[in-house]
Amino acid sequence: MKNKSSRNNYIFFINEEIPQPKAHLVQSTNAANGAANLGYTTVLTYPEKGRETLKPINFIRPFHPQKAPEKLIKYYNLHDKLQVAPLAMPWPIDYFPSKFTNSNTIATKYYFPFHMLGKTKLVHSRDWNFIKAAIKNGIAAIYEHHHHEDKQFEPEIVNNPLLQITVTVADTIRETMIQHGMPPEKVIKLHNGFNRLFMDRHPQQAQEWRAKLLKNGREKLVVYAGALQQFKGIDILLDVALTMPQVQFVCAGGNEMEVNHYQKLAQEKQVDNMTFLGYVLHDGLPSLLQAADILAHPHCSGQAATFTSPLKLFDYFASGTPIIATEIPSLREFQNTPAIAAWCQPDNPQEFATALAQVLTTHPRKNEGYSESVEFVKQFSWETRASKILTYVDQKWHPELAA
Structure with missing residues (x-):
């Protein structure tokens, strides 16, 4: 599948290795899957460790969208339209407690600005650091936030027009986000969805x-x-x-x-x-x-x-x-x-x-x-949810539909 333009990918970023049996990973993978089923060139990206990271292609072309592996498809009931782009995290990343060897730092400070930026139209993530990296590099972003956290949101990020919308699943979370600096007009409550294969x-x-x-x-x-x-x-x-x-x-x-x-x-x-x-x-x-x-x-x-x-x-x-x-x-x-x-x-x-x-x-x-x-x-399908979220995104930031 080829993009109509170089900067066209709808990027969903997860800051954890997958697959794992965690509810938030089911949510994130299925949210990306729903967007892909709408026809957008959607790429799910996440850190990858172990022997797979030693392949030469990971150093020549570290961001290379590809078909989702069968293991992920079965684990999360994904469809064939979603692409994935694992980000190689070879040793010593995450083996030593330092921000310079942290996979999140590598993803936001190295992979995104140097290898993903020119191929990204819109970012969607539950990782605030990745959202900030996107906005600082001139890319529109959608932020998901599902739990109470006692932290203030940075005004220069939440008031930036590139932060299109934030999405939560409960009114109580929406209220605490507003209390911690998120503009009320930039946060909506929207339920999660179901995978249509369950029908x-x-x-x-x-x-x-x-x-x-x-x-x-x-x-x-x-x-x-x-x-x-x-x-x-x-x-x-x-x-x-x-x-x-x-x-x-x-x-x-x-x-x-x-x-x-x-x-x-x-x-x-x-x-x-x-x-x-x-x-x-x-x-x-x-x-x-x-x-x-x-x-x-x-x-x-x-x-x-x-x-x-x-x-x-x-x-x-x-x-x-x-x-x-x-x-x-x-x-x-x-x-x-x-x-x-x-x-x-x-x-x-x-x-x-x-x-x-x-x-x-x-x-x-x-x-x-x-x-x-x-x-x-x-x-409540994931496709319906993805479509509703995109109504809050300025049309100029919408990824083009895949060919």
Whole structure:
């Protein structure tokens, strides 16, 4: 695929090696994927370490967009339009604690101004240093910011017209950004999206998941997909599972340390009807969600409940599977939609178990899924989100559509 002009790429930058099983990396890769699906020449760039960095091409032409490798495609359910450009970070980068050997410094002070600048039309990133580098080098930028941070934004950056818009996923984050110096007219709240491949039906694979996961004569399957962290409500789900031994619970997500922690906790609590799968590649996740009788969205109260992005909620919707969700501030606007079968108070395993028992009766599993859920989620595709963001970008900074 060739650019119509040299400075035409829509650059999405991640300051971490990928793939990794982290929600913000799922968000960033899918945001880039959505922009690419709109037809823009979109390049996802990120640091790369290890043996791959020793290839001669990495020194002759360090920024060389290419087709995404199969590993990334399966990990994040990417499409074939998105290009990637790993930035080689050979030893001693990141091996010694110094700003001169830091991969972020190398990306912003070396790669961007000397190798990417002449090929970049627009930048989109959650990395503030990369946003600043783009603006200082005369490139328009879109900044994503999803968590509370106690820092002031530099006036010379936020008031620069090249900072087109900043995007967050919660009103509370928007408010704190404004309090820390972001002009109100430059920050919008916009939900995350769902990958459209989650809408494809996989009846055979779903039945294979059920055959694999349903144990000891159990016939009902409850699935949670997401981070394995206490504030996400995993401990609550363990308590629910303990009171419902006839139901099989499955958690998909988390790194090896988190999985080991919760497997040990389940053993200590004598919960034998909960399985921890670890991170499930996104090419296999849609069929797992469709295999479930119920999808669980537990959550604890606290500060995280005010800004947590309902990333998995949209993938849940797309599966057409009944959902039980927790009443936390970031989900309240969805309370009037029929796409969620039941709501529960946070920190309340008894209420969650009662709702679960009820929904298992009122919402029998359908191979084709519940249509009202699938129809509802269509407005939240990553492509729709990318299109909305670009309405806040001056037309002169829009990348041209790919040939």
